[in-house]
Amino acid sequence: MTYRVEAHDLGPVVLPSGRVVGCDPLVPHTTPFVDTVPPGRYPVTAWVAVVHTDDGPWQRRITALQVRVADEPVATWSMALLPGQDPAALGDEDFFGYPVDAGTGTLADEVAIAALCEWDYERVEETFIPARIPDDPVDAVITTVVDERTGANVHLVGSGWGDGVYATYVGRTADGRVASFVTDFRVVPHE
Numbered sequence: 001m002t003y004r005v006e007a008h009d010l011g012p013v014v015l016p017s018g019r020v021v022g023c024d025p026l027v028p029h030t031t032p033f034v035d036t037v038p039p040g041r042y043p044v045t046a047w048v049a050v051v052h053t054d055d056g057p058w059q060r061r062i063t064a065l066q067v068r069v070a071d072e073p074v075a076t077w078s079m080a081l082l083p084g085q086d087p088a089a090l091g092d093e094d095f096f097g098y099p100v101d102a103g104t105g106t107l108a109d110e111v112a113i114a115a116l117c118e119w120d121y122e123r124v125e126e127t128f129i130p131a132r133i134p135d136d137p138v139d140a141v142i143t144t145v146v147d148e149r150t151g152a153n154v155h156l157v158g159s160g161w162g163d164g165v166y167a168t169y170v171g172r173t174a175d176g177r178v179a180s181f182v183t184d185f186r187v188v189p190h191e
Contacts, residue, residue: 074171160185
């Protein structure tokens, strides 16, 4: 297999509390990561892998979702953690991540996810589940405001190959500030 990765700007995510949650927004949990950022609007990028196989057609899959907090180089990366998670307890190949059961993922504010949890099924279905899912994963991205009071929104993206567990990583600047959150949907193998 060969891979080419493309960046697609999805617009800003509104973080009124600065507490970021990574989850499947159709089966959400509301616990934010330990690392927080100043409240604000931050650009979101979907990284799309164009996958070519020797004996089959190419496919386009979202391989990562990124919220860029600072427009500065990332000096270090670490796993995004929930309260009580200890990376020292993990084996060499283990990681903490969020479960995906509806084939979608997001990085959004705790306020947005809490508001989304209050929606009834019909509203979720009407907003996030199209009658026909487009072939291109970028065309399938759905962005909507879920908390009118704060403007907190959700960018719903397809999660790589679908259901599973996906880790989010925090990139930090040389002086230790959070520069980025990136969920890796594990389309492109790690080497």
